[in-house]
Amino acid sequence: MLALSKSRYCAAVQCPKLLWLMLHRPESVQADPANQAVLDRGNAVGDLAMGLFGAYTEVPFGDLGGMIRETQRLLEAGTPVIAEASFSLDGLFCSVDILLNRGGKRVSVVEVKSALHISDMNRHDAAFQYYVLTGLGYQVERISLCCLNPAYVRQGPLELEKLFLLTDVTEEIRGMQDGVAERIEGLRRSMGQTEEPPEEIGEHCFSPYACPCFAWCTQALPRPNIFDVGGIQTRTKLANYRKGIVSFAQIEAAKALKPDRMVEISQALHELPPVIDRPAIRAFLSGLRWPLYFLDFESFMPAVPLYDGCRPYEQIVFQYSLHFIEREGGELHHREHLARPGADPRRGVAEQLCRDIPPDACTLAYNMTFEKARIRGLAELYPDLRERLMNIHDHIVDLMVPFQKKHYYTRAMQGSYSIKYVLPALYPGDPSLDYHNLEGVHNGGEASAAFERMEKMPPEEQARFRADLLRYCGLDTLAMVKVWEKLREAAALPDTADETEN
Numbered sequence: 001m002l003a004l005s006k007s008r009y010c011a012a013v014q015c016p017k018l019l020w021l022m023l024h025r026p027e028s029v030q031a032d033p034a035n036q037a038v039l040d041r042g043n044a045v046g047d048l049a050m051g052l053f054g055a056y057t058e059v060p061f062g063d064l065g066g067m068i069r070e071t072q073r074l075l076e077a078g079t080p081v082i083a084e085a086s087f088s089l090d091g092l093f094c095s096v097d098i099l100l101n102r103g104g105k106r107v108s109v110v111e112v113k114s115a116l117h118i119s120d121m122n123r124h125d126a127a128f129q130y131y132v133l134t135g136l137g138y139q140v141e142r143i144s145l146c147c148l149n150p151a152y153v154r155q156g157p158l159e160l161e162k163l164f165l166l167t168d169v170t171e172e173i174r175g176m177q178d179g180v181a182e183r184i185e186g187l188r189r190s191m192g193q194t195e196e197p198p199e200e201i202g203e204h205c206f207s208p209y210a211c212p213c214f215a216w217c218t219q220a221l222p223r224p225n226i227f228d229v230g231g232i233q234t235r236t237k238l239a240n241y242r243k244g245i246v247s248f249a250q251i252e253a254a255k256a257l258k259p260d261r262m263v264e265i266s267q268a269l270h271e272l273p274p275v276i277d278r279p280a281i282r283a284f285l286s287g288l289r290w291p292l293y294f295l296d297f298e299s300f301m302p303a304v305p306l307y308d309g310c311r312p313y314e315q316i317v318f319q320y321s322l323h324f325i326e327r328e329g330g331e332l333h334h335r336e337h338l339a340r341p342g343a344d345p346r347r348g349v350a351e352q353l354c355r356d357i358p359p360d361a362c363t364l365a366y367n368m369t370f371e372k373a374r375i376r377g378l379a380e381l382y383p384d385l386r387e388r389l390m391n392i393h394d395h396i397v398d399l400m401v402p403f404q405k406k407h408y409y410t411r412a413m414q415g416s417y418s419i420k421y422v423l424p425a426l427y428p429g430d431p432s433l434d435y436h437n438l439e440g441v442h443n444g445g446e447a448s449a450a451f452e453r454m455e456k457m458p459p460e461e462q463a464r465f466r467a468d469l470l471r472y473c474g475l476d477t478l479a480m481v482k483v484w485e486k487l488r489e490a491a492a493l494p495d496t497a498d499e500t501e502n
């Protein structure tokens with residue numbers, strides 16, 4: 001008999017082949033390293049939401065049979081609020097986040113999501129639970145979806161009834177029941193088949209979630225292909241794919257993309273020299289002034305607001321690195337700031353930043369939208385620092401622009417203008433600039449996760465991660481300095497014909 005949990009059922013809602021692959025070809029499912037952080041966040045939000053209806057009893061996690069028996073015992077004992085109540089019906093299994101026991105097999109169900117909005121997939125999830133419970137003879141009086149309230153601003157202790165938004169979806173869910181029964185019946189038939197289902201690539205591969213089997217399902221396509229092109233929308237990729245424009249050669253022949261994307265295609269296909277638009281690079285550099293500062297922030301986004309004035313998922317800066325050069329030919333200096341975990345880092349970051357960057361200094365950021373938004377947030381929060389912070393904000397220049405506009409492009413950038421691609425393309429084989437050689441923290445996601453976990457780490461581990469974070473963020477601004485140096489070198493050369501002029 002097909003064993004179907006609610007997460008497997010939801011996978012099949014996205015694509016039946018996805019469930020088939022999970023069951024028959026587990027090697028086709030690519031693990032996403034970010035998943036653990038998502039799971040941890042979901043668990044933390046779920047734990048908090050358990051308290052929404054007052055005192056509760058949680059069914060301890062363990063073997064399925066034990067969880068089901070414990071749920072029965074709690075229901076029969078008249079326990080009013082049960083968290084992780086677990087049920088099974090003909091191979092279908094679900095754990096209900098919060099079950100309100102009204103007595104006499106009358107229950108209400110609350111499904112908790114750590115997102116800011118409820119989605120159609122959440123409704124499918126709830127519909128599956130409703131199906132299992134009603135199939136077991138329960139009278140589900142109400143089923144609600146609970147998500148975080150994007151408008152909630154913390155002031156003082158958390159107010160759970162304001163932090164969470166409950167949406168009654170009972171009628172919608174009742175209306176979905178025939179569809180649930182049909183889908184389960186269909187899955188019971190199809191999941192036993194030994195032949196891989198011939199599902200076509202489509203929107204469902206990207207939405208609501210990026211499918212973890214995409215590499216498997218596209219293994220027969222030429223490499224690289226339209227799905228490897230960066231900076232274009234999924235619908236453009238799919239439209240070309242459906243027209244049979246898949247390989248880079250086909251994209252080039254059909255001139256299928258905008259000119260800036262076609263540069264990437266031509267570079268990948270042919271042994272062309274780098275694109276270096278010297279006049280455009282000179283124009284960019286002429287907008288910079290001494291002293292020159294290179295700034296990079298690290299932030300984290302706690303689902304549950306940790307500090308006063310914060311909303312759910314607000315970006316909180318906890319660290320920055322700053323390289324700077326005072327004058328032409330001057331030495332490269334470095335400053336940095338990393339907050340202590342466990343306390344609100346924002347004031348410390350704001351004050352130190354105001355001390356570290358002098359008024360009117362030209363400050364480079366790579367993808368400045370992020371740094372500017374964080375500085376505006378700090379300026380709103382601290383009126384006494386507002387003028388200084390906005391002075392920094394107003395003097396930020398985006399170092400990403402020459403690469404985004406393809407004024408400097410080499411094949412090794414693989415179509416990306418992210419500094420993680422630009423840097424190794426400009427300094428191939430330089431181990432001191434290789435993020436892979438870092439310990440512990442290699443990207444922004446790992447930096448956020450590390451800081452979020454640091455408070456609970458033992459002191460030695462905390463010290464190790466602190467060093468890792470400082471090295472990682474320091475490399476981010478050193479990378480910016482090195483990239484800027486390459487732009488200067490390029491601008492200093494005459495406009496010769498040894499590169500493709502743009």
Ligand code: SF4
Pocket residue numbers: 014015016017018021199200201202204205206211212213214215217
């Ligand atoms: S990649 Fe697309 S077709 Fe393949 S399993 Fe995933 S959703 Fe289905």
